[in-house]
């Protein structure tokens with residue numbers, strides 16, 4: 456369904472505006488999962504409409520220096536990807552939370568009321584994703600291979616249902632009804648760059664002295680990031696922990712650890 460006549464820059468500017476709105480919601484303490492829902496739907500829509508801002512695919516196109524897929528000059532695309540990494544250094548993974556269409560379709564699918572599986576811990580997913588990142592770079596730089604196209608990321612948003620790779624990513628999306636964000640946590644090469652940035656983010660979720668230690672936030676978190684000793688590199692700012700917390704002001708988004 457991707458409309459090639461609409462510039463991909465439209466998706467990029469949507470991403471910037473959505474980022475500003477979501478950062479303000481978090482900063483002002485107004486973020487709720489209900490308020491995030493329109494962003495998830497809009498982001499998924501932009502993925503199908505202009506295939507942007509699908510950050511991992513932009514990174515793939517940069518590695519392959521494929522300006523046709525980027526829809527913009529190479530330096531501009533590199534600048535955009537670097538800018539969102541810097542934003543993650545300040546505000547955490549807001550772009551993963553609600554803006555990246557690949558993340559949004561998985562987040563929406565995880566709302567399907569079926570029994571959830573998969574462990575809420577980050578070491579194994581992060582290690583697997585680091586390995587995939589090495590393969591991604593080697594395949595792209597060494598063999599000019601478009602690994603994410605093989606996985607079906609482009610065919611999925613293009614609704615190219617006649618291709619085998621469409622069904623690879625479609626299966627990943629279906630799996631995300633049960634397992635939280637399998638593509639983001641185990642595969643995404645851009646996520647592999649965002650996670651270390653987010654683990655040093657200036658603004659982040661943190662507990663205050665009002666915390667009563669009930670651990671409801673930890674049980675609600677699908678990635679294990681709500682543990683007090685976690686660096687939050689795998690925090691997708693989904694809002695499950697703040698929603699689960701029974702004490703006002705015990706778990707807040709703000710500056711510092």
Ligand code: SF4
Pocket residue numbers: 510511550551552555556557558559638639640643644645646
């Ligand atoms: S981890 Fe990758 S695919 Fe997932 S939301 Fe972030 S950039 Fe998108």
Ligand code: SF4
Pocket residue numbers: 660675676677678679680681689690691692693694695696697
């Ligand atoms: S539930 Fe986990 S992933 Fe979601 S915002 Fe809280 S710490 Fe981050």
